[in-house]
Amino acid sequence: MAPSTATTMAAATAGDGEVDGSNAPAPHVMFIPSAGMGHLVPFFRFVSALSSRGGVRCSVVTVLPTVSAAEADHFAGLFAAFPSVHRVDLNLLPFDASAFPGADPFLLRWEALRRSAHLLGQLVAGAAPRVSAVVTDVTLASHVVPITKRLRVPCHVLFISSAAMLSLLAYFPVHLDKNGKSGVGDVVDVPGVRAVPRPCLPQPLPDLDHLFTKQFVDNGRAIVNADGILVNTFDALEPAALAALRDGTVVPGFPPVYTIGLLKSVGSHSGGEKAAAAFAAWLGEQPARSVVYVAFGNRNAVSHAQLREIAAGLEASRCRFLWVLKTTVVDREDDAEVRDVLGDEFLERVAGRGMVTKGWVDQEAVLGHPAVGLFLSHSGWNSITEAAACGVPLLAWPRGGDHRVNAMALVSGGVGAWMEHWSWDGEDRLVTRREIEEKVQEVMADATVRASAARVCEEAAMAVAEGGTSERSMQEFVSKLKAT
Numbered sequence: 001m002a003p004s005t006a007t008t009m010a011a012a013t014a015g016d017g018e019v020d021g022s023n024a025p026a027p028h029v030m031f032i033p034s035a036g037m038g039h040l041v042p043f044f045r046f047v048s049a050l051s052s053r054g055g056v057r058c059s060v061v062t063v064l065p066t067v068s069a070a071e072a073d074h075f076a077g078l079f080a081a082f083p084s085v086h087r088v089d090l091n092l093l094p095f096d097a098s099a100f101p102g103a104d105p106f107l108l109r110w111e112a113l114r115r116s117a118h119l120l121g122q123l124v125a126g127a128a129p130r131v132s133a134v135v136t137d138v139t140l141a142s143h144v145v146p147i148t149k150r151l152r153v154p155c156h157v158l159f160i161s162s163a164a165m166l167s168l169l170a171y172f173p174v175h176l177d178k179n180g181k182s183g184v185g186d187v188v189d190v191p192g193v194r195a196v197p198r199p200c201l202p203q204p205l206p207d208l209d210h211l212f213t214k215q216f217v218d219n220g221r222a223i224v225n226a227d228g229i230l231v232n233t234f235d236a237l238e239p240a241a242l243a244a245l246r247d248g249t250v251v252p253g254f255p256p257v258y259t260i261g262l263l264k265s266v267g268s269h270s271g272g273e274k275a276a277a278a279f280a281a282w283l284g285e286q287p288a289r290s291v292v293y294v295a296f297g298n299r300n301a302v303s304h305a306q307l308r309e310i311a312a313g314l315e316a317s318r319c320r321f322l323w324v325l326k327t328t329v330v331d332r333e334d335d336a337e338v339r340d341v342l343g344d345e346f347l348e349r350v351a352g353r354g355m356v357t358k359g360w361v362d363q364e365a366v367l368g369h370p371a372v373g374l375f376l377s378h379s380g381w382n383s384i385t386e387a388a389a390c391g392v393p394l395l396a397w398p399r400g401g402d403h404r405v406n407a408m409a410l411v412s413g414g415v416g417a418w419m420e421h422w423s424w425d426g427e428d429r430l431v432t433r434r435e436i437e438e439k440v441q442e443v444m445a446d447a448t449v450r451a452s453a454a455r456v457c458e459e460a461a462m463a464v465a466e467g468g469t470s471e472r473s474m475q476e477f478v479s480k481l482k483a484t
């Protein structure tokens with residue numbers, strides 16, 4: 001198979017690949033990722049993990065055009081690092097977004113992808129060797145699951161958030177059916193897992209006509225018909241949610257749940273080596289556990305007024321910090337300079353003890369650096385899992401979407417603290433510099449939180465080691481693939 005070559009649909013072939021000891025042809029898994037770095041990063045980690053094990057042919061649908069430069073870089077990085085992973089291009093059909101004024105660009109991309117889903121069906125049906133199984137991103141589940149059923153190809157859903165969030169997704173349609181005209185109500189009580197109060201739900205969810213809600217409900221109904229769900233978590237981190245999903249308490253007849261986490265990068269996928277070297281050099285000069293790493297993911301623009309409070313709070317905390325600052329929703333396509341946002345004077349005052357960047361940072365590497373002692377984060381699930389894998393306590397400041405549900409899971413899992421009353425997107429109140437200063441200082445000094453995060457780190461390592469829960473789950477999944 002030619003490395004890293006794009007194919008047209010008709011020529012989609014995964015090449016000869018490997019065969020297992022029985023001389024049976026290796027199963028061919030076609031991956032269908034979605035958009036947004038928070039979705040692509042774990043998807044690529046899983047493709048890398050599966051590909052590295054050998055004995056499975058992997059092909060990855062690459063949707064063109066990509067939403068951002070960061071996404072394009074990551075696709076290129078995956079195919080360069082794993083030449084045996086086959087690239088299958090899909091050109092999106094034109095999509096008129098005018099019906100959804102002001103909608104989030106990633107939500108629009110998911111909708112465009114969903115409306116091109118029949119093309120995905122042709123890619124699956126036309127591939128050679130025959131596709132033995134599909135792994136789809138959850139955002140496309142309601143379109144991909146029925147297509148694969150028609151084609152009689154097993155379909156697994158890769159769920160890139162917490163098991164807690166998976167339980168909410170699976171149960172939410174049942175909740176709506178039960179509630180009838182009352183709609184969402186004040187609380188969604190997910191059986192066997194937890195009651196999620198309305199203010200902790202993703203913001204658009206109470207609006208049943210919202211595009212997000214429609215996709216959420218459709219996907220929630222569809223995943224029940226998938227052949228399995230792969231979740232980037234591990235049993236000791238979310239025992240209650242996983243047990244309730246597996247034993248049918250959340251939704252009767254729920255498909256098998258495979259815990260495959262915590263996923264880590266294998267090989268190099270991201271650009272920004274120069275920047276990474278600069279941060280590593282600076283981190284290398286800082287005392288152990290002295291730096292607060294501050295980042296709110298790829299999709300969370302924080303208002304300028306709130307950014308100024310964060311800046312003042314970090315400065316007043318007298319802690320060292322590395323801050324990845326973002327002011328727009330699409331990954332890194334952002335023209336404002338750091339000094340335009342924070343001012344030269346601030347940057348001069350914190351010079352030497354604070355680094356601020358708007359570039360792409362290798363977050364996994366930063367969290368793995370011994371100088372980092374705390375992660376002030378929006379609690380996107382990838383950020384939580386990366387911190388957990390490194391034993392870095394997290395101070396969660398949810399901004400939107402699944403963040404508050406994830407924050408509940410991180411607190412019960414022992415990964416860190418959650419500022420429940422700090423406002424998130426759409427709420428007016430600014431979190432003040434004083435609140436940020438005090439909380440950062442408090443959690444930095446909290447030995448109990450630190451010890452708990454260190455314990456989770458050990459448990460995470462055990463889960464993926466030989467005989468660990470996630471390793472066994474992964475083996476079970478691969479055996480199932482080989483049996484198809």
Ligand SMILES: O=c1ccn([C@@H]2O[C@H](COP(=O)(O)OP(=O)(O)O[C@H]3O[C@H](CO)[C@@H](O)[C@H](O)[C@H]3O)[C@@H](O)[C@H]2O)c(=O)[nH]1
Pocket residue numbers: 036037038039041160161296297298299300324359360361362363364379380381382383384386400401402403406
């Ligand atoms: O400069 C950067 C910025 C981001 N990242 C990586 O990008 C990912 C960010 O993921 P996450 O922390 O989950 O945040 P979002 O980008 O906000 O992710 C989206 O997807 C997640 C998984 O579904 C959800 O939990 C989030 O709510 C949703 O916003 C992580 O792997 C980071 O390591 C970097 O490496 N460098």
